[in-house]
Amino acid sequence: MVIKTEGLSFSFGAQQVVKSLSLQVPAGSIYGFLGPNGAGKTTTIKMLLNLLKTGEGSIHIFGQELQSNRINILSQIGSLIEQPAIYHHLTGKENLMNRALLLQVSEQRVDEMLKLVQLTNAAGKKAGQYSLGMKQRLGIALALLSDPKLLILDEPTNGLDPNGIIEIRELLMRLVAGGKTVFISSHLLAEIEKMATHVGIINNGKLMFQGTIHDLQNINQPMIRIEVDNTVDAANFLKRNNFTVNDINHDHLYVPFISKQQIGDINTLLVQNGMTVFSINKHHKDLEQLFLDITQSN
Ligand SMILES: Nc1ncnc2c1ncn2[C@@H]1O[C@H](COP(=O)(O)OP(=O)(O)OP(=O)(O)O)[C@@H](O)[C@H]1O
DSSP, X not given: OOEEEEEEEEEETTEEEEEEXXXXXXXXXXXXXXXXXXXXXXXXXXXXXXXXXXSEEEEEETTEETGGGHHHHHTTEEEEOSSOOOOTTSBHHHHHHHHHHHHTOOHHHHHHXXXXXXXXXXXXXXXXXXXXXXXXXXXXXXXXXXXXXXXXXESTTTTOOHHHHHHHHHHHHHHHHTTOEEEEEESOHHHHHHHOSEEEEEETTEEEEEEEHHHHHHHSOOEEEEEESOHHHHHHHHHHTTOOOOEEXXXXXXXXXXXXXXXXXXXXXXXXXXXXXXXXXXXXXXHHHHHHXXXXXX
């Protein structure tokens, strides 16, 4: 394991915000650390980077205990938390050169990083004029200068438009293909599902789920969401016709998704039997619905 925590806890005064967290991040993974705002993601990340002192529990990174090996461990981690530390009056390349001087890495490495994050063409432009996505990519380039084995990113796609999100996703996938491990936090389930190999889900400081992306997909099966005039009648009717109805509320009912054909069949069946179908579509759960499922199955 690249990161292994056991019983990790942290409190701000009387408020415990991280509760006995046991994380396992395998080498070569993109580990999606998922949770709603305020769940404790940033606090956990700050502990992993030794920016906050661990309350209780232990942190091992690269197989070594963090406190007693922190200089060695932290020198092999690149990180980006909150806004990247960028000088706006300097160009992208100058920002990187500044850090390169400190780290004693070559200009060639700076150029390689610019290429990797696809900022070569914008290298001579002032960073203050960069879009949010370009700034995030510059932040990642800064984090990568020292060639760290592990990259820890706190919500790097926050505030980005869909193109910016795709660029970051593709970049992270390239990094992992090149042998690095990426730990990335997010509050967006759909975003993490598209790139992560492993997932940890945290809510109110507690780990609710941890496993591979396939384990997550097993508990996060897509549904057919049906909007009809009378959901109770429609649900009873579908059950009589051997469909499983998983959930029902005032406006919608939910049937496990099997195929597109089945969506057509259900539509025809309901309409032919006098029911009004307002909409019918394949539906993916959001994080809140997933929490309910996880809580119920525990
Ligand atoms: N410096 C602080 N002092 C007191 N409470 C804090 C402090 N920083 C965070 N908290 C509280 O700790 C809890 C967890 O915050 P944290 O920033 O770790 O969550 P998060 O999952 O990263 O959320 P977000 O995505 O909104 O940053 C929240 O209730 C927050 O209000």
